[in-house]
Amino acid sequence: MKKFVCTVCGYIHVGDNPPEVCPLCNVGPEYFKEVEEDNNEEVSNNILDKVQYKRFIVDNKEKENDVVTSFYLKPVTKEKLVSHKPGQFISIKPIKEEEKSEEVRQYSLSMKPGEDFYRISVKKEDKGLISSYLHDKVNVGEEVYITDPLGTFVLKDSNKPLVFISAGIGITPVMSMLYEALDKNRKVIFVQVVQNSKLQTFKKEIKNLSNENNNLKTVIFYGDPLESDKLGVDYDISGRITQQWIKDNLPKNGDFYFCGPLGFMKLIYDSLKSMDIEEESINYEMFGPSANLANI
Structure with missing residues (x-):
């Protein structure tokens, strides 16, 4: 064996x-x-x-929306951070003595590469052991165990136009890629699909980046806008992203990176394949068990 x-x-x-x-x-x-x-x-x-776990302190804890909170982590030993590649994740587990669970979870790094901290942005799941623990029990000044950055879903060098598409918490690895792409002055189309403003992660951050970068075009879908959400101000399109919209609005010569729920990712993948996009230009990350979207 x-x-x-x-x-x-x-x-x-x-x-x-x-x-x-x-x-x-x-x-x-x-x-x-x-x-x-x-x-x-x-x-x-x-x-x-x-994959050795290191002790990190929660330097800041910031609520992004009704279900997502960002944790800013710094090493207890003040050592220099291992710089991550945009799209990578860290593994994290509890450190408190009373927590006997050996459960480990992965969360994408959602900040600009090269910072002196790591940022993970965690959605609280109803039955999520670690996500609930982080949201409810881990406060600023407390410690957690994390690994160095890991993962192969990373931004590749290319001269092609970049298209980032995310749904829900799938925005986290894409956000780090966006910072890197803008730093390199690449042309970017950034598509975010969410329910409404109460569930949109990084809303202000994305708007600020859009205002500061002429090479960035953002398209925000709200599947179920609130009465207070304003079309053309808070979001651009009401409803879900569709295969027809993808065909009509996204370039055929681009590099595509996408992340989100499985059904959403299958829609994006099938839409790109129907446009004859080459496999090497289609990049995606699965949250949970890995799978090949071509076989689903």
Whole structure:
């Protein structure tokens, strides 16, 4: 039997193939690395060194909307942060002694690369053990365990126009990519799909970036606008994003990055394929078990 180590949380799996889902951190098989029998201990230790958890302090906690809160994290030891690639995530777990859970969760880094802090923006899920813990029990000045940045959903160098499309909390990795793209003066179309202003994450931040960058075009969809939401001010289009809108409004020569609920991502993927967009220009991130959208 073979042995595989999760490069996110260090879980060790024994079997002919890596598991479809890591039972500790929920990442897919692409995050597992096989450990060779002849250097089993050495390789395992090297991998675990890379995913070593570090003590970070919550430097600030900021409510983004009714369900999302951002946590600004700084290392307890004041060490220099490992700079993340836009789109990467960190793994996080509780540190309080009374918390016996070994549960681990991943949250995308949502800030501009190169800052002296990490920012994760967490949606509170009804049955989310870690998200509820962070929202309800972790306050400014308290500590958590996190890893260095991880993940392969990252912004690639290209001269093509960039299109970012997000729904709900899927905006978090895309937000970091947006900062990087604007710094490099790339032409960007930024599409955000949400229910309404009460559930729109980074509303002011996006509007400020739009006002400051002529190379950024934003398109905001509100699926269920509030009576107080103003068309042309708070949002641009009422209703859901559709395949027809994608075909009529997005470039065929672009690089596409998208993240959100599975049904939304399937719609985006199928729409892009119907436009004959090459696979190498289609980039997406799954929150939870990995899957190939072509096979869904």
